[in-house]
Amino acid sequence: MKSLAELEAIKNKIKNQVEVRRDAEDGIRIVVGMATCGIAAGARPVLAALVEEVGKRNLANVSVAQTGCIGMCRLEPIVEIYEAGKERVTYVKMNEEKARKVIADHIVNGNIVTEFTIGAAEK
Amino acid sequence: MLELSLHVLDIVNNSVKAKASKIEIEIDEQVQKNILTVSIRDNGCGMDAEFLKNVTDPFKTTRTTRKVGMGLSLFQAAAEATGGNLVIKSQLNVGTEVVVTFTYDHIDRQPMGDMAETMQTLVSSNESIDFIYRHIKDQKEFVFDTAQIKEILGDVSLNNPEILLWIKEFINEGLTEINS
Numbered sequence: 002m003k004s005l006a007e008l009e010a011i012k013n014k015i016k017n018q019v020e021v022r023r024d025a026e027d028g029i030r031i032v033v034g035m036a037t038c039g040i041a042a043g044a045r046p047v048l049a050a051l052v053e054e055v056g057k058r059n060l061a062n063v064s065v066a067q068t069g070c071i072g073m074c075r076l077e078p079i080v081e082i083y084e085a086g087k088e089r090v091t092y093v094k095m096n097e098e099k100a101r102k103v104i105a106d107h108i109v110n111g112n113i114v115t116e117f118t119i120g121a122a123e124k
Numbered sequence: 125m126l127e128l129s130l131h132v133l134d135i136v137n138n139s140v141k142a143k144a145s146k147i148e149i150e151i152d153e154q155v156q157k158n159i160l161t162v163s164i165r166d167n168g169c170g171m172d173a174e175f176l177k178n179v180t181d182p183f184k185t186t187r188t189t190r191k192v193g194m195g196l197s198l199f200q201a202a203a204e205a206t207g208g209n210l211v212i213k214s215q216l217n218v219g220t221e222v223v224v225t226f227t228y229d230h231i232d233r234q235p236m237g238d239m240a241e242t243m244q245t246l247v248s249s250n251e252s253i254d255f256i257y258r259h260i261k262d263q264k265e266f267v268f269d270t271a272q273i274k275e276i277l278g279d280v281s282l283n284n285p286e287i288l289l290w291i292k293e294f295i296n297e298g299l300t301e302i303n304s
Contacts (some may be wrong), residue, residue, distance in 0.1 A: 007286070009276055037134050041134075046238075049292070067245070112270055
């Protein structure tokens with residue numbers, strides 16, 4: 002059973018990592034569209050998968066955030082990756098599995114998953 | 125939307141956009157009475173009577189303002205498909221309450237879905253908002269209150285993957301408990 006004491010322990014563990022996180026100015030920002038269109042298309046499990054992967058892999062310099070309608074509802078769920086000094090990458094028609102692959106290939110290993118990008122989808 | 129928890133996620137985002145600082149979500153499963161009620165209450169900016177009149181009409185509202193759009197009309201349609209309804213009350217500068225009622229065992233009643241993931245999604249992007257999620261199943265009750273979580277966390281941010289995973293599991297276990 003999950004207890005509040007367990008939460009306390011997680012907090013103490015995180016406190017020790019906080020300094021690292023604060024220094025991560027050059028971090029990676031992952032943004033998921035979470036408006037009605039995104040939610041209906043399946044953005045929530047995509048976000049949950051991203052959060053889970055970032056947590057499990059302990060990626061301290063990566064943040065996961067949400068935004069409203071990006072304006073291309075037919076391509077939802079949409080995930081955008083912002084990294085300082087690099088061009089923004091937009092992934093479209095995402096699902097849980099694709100989200101995990103983006104974390105492994107793009108975020109961890111630095112290889113953009115071209116087949117999921119908006120460029121590939123619009124061809 | 126294929127599950128009620130997705131409607132909840134969508135409609136609570138209206139409260140977030142209305143700048144609420146406190147949002148209460150209550151799901152009441154009265155299996156004996158064959159009624160399922162979903163209530164969302166916020167202390168956001170509210171709406172005036174004129175706006176409220178057409179609030180569930182997607183064609184009257186989507187293009188003129190981003191406040192509503194499809195969300196409420198989809199939720200309303202989901203309720204009406206089961207013989208239920210959606211009632212929305214609002215007062216300018218006081219807040220808004222959305223109460224949606226379903227016939228519990230109706231064949232078209234959407235499943236509850238993953239409320240833990242909905243709450244996880246909501247709290248992760250709205251750290252400054254206090255969420256109270258109360259889920260009642262007949263005589264049993266589960267309450268998740270972010271104020272309590274924040275008290276334990278102190279100055280540590282709630283929007284941390286490890287804490288969010290804990291929150292999701294905590295809610296899942298609480299819901300399993302009341303469903304057993």
